[in-house]
Amino acid sequence: MNKLNVLLVAVVMVFATGFAQAQKIASVDINSIFTSMPEMKALDAQLQTLQTSKQGELEKQGKSLQDLMKKYQDEAPKQTQAINEQRSQEVQKLQDNLQQLYAAAQKDIAEKRDAGLAPIEKKINDAIAKVSKAASYEFVFDASSPALVYKAGTDATAAVKKELGL
Template structure:
């Protein structure tokens, strides 16, 4: 019985090594491929423009609020307590509006980013799948990932670029 257990363990180890050797692994420089895609460049440019316009709107509102704060601070000694309290409430409301604008801008940019990159990601993944199938790779790892310890297998970057027509 003991010999049978040892024999079974040896057969299992042999099969495991055989299966491991049968699997083909490749690495891929994901960032390099994505940066070559014209769709990504266009999406990056559009998102940068959107971000800059949102930032400009918020800065404009902040400058207006700062101007009011300066004006109200200078006039405060000449005003009644009631007027100063109303002005403080107005300034707090402006601050809340600016914070809401910032949150809305972040949400809008995040939604636009997701919408812009979804088709790019799909196209990229489809190209990786086609390249892996045509080259017989079982696994393709990102060459830039910190979890990759050894990069000795074939490089899939050229094959994926070919699938994307880059």
């Protein structure tokens, strides 16, 4: 029985020693890094220009459709039932086309954003990996993430910004 107790104490000590070694944990505010990167500012400007352009096109098409609808409504009492139905179908088709143009514009903007974000994200991730290896961090959490419950580790945001030259 005494040998069993000694063995149990030895096993507990081995596990306790393993858990007692402190792990280096850091946090990074990725949102802060994104907003301070010139590449992100340039991407935002490009996306704003694209959105303004697409919005102008859509407004022009929408105005044209509204003018046509007003014209058809004003002329409706003077037209035959068949012509009014034909015009109604034409207006419906134009409305559907406008909705498709809107969806295509949204898709274009999203694709442009995703394509522009990919190299920026890679650059940030590479910088985080380099800083983490240099400082021997075992874990780095995104401080701007809602999944982060407790933040008391070292904040590596400044080091990552320095690595990126920001």
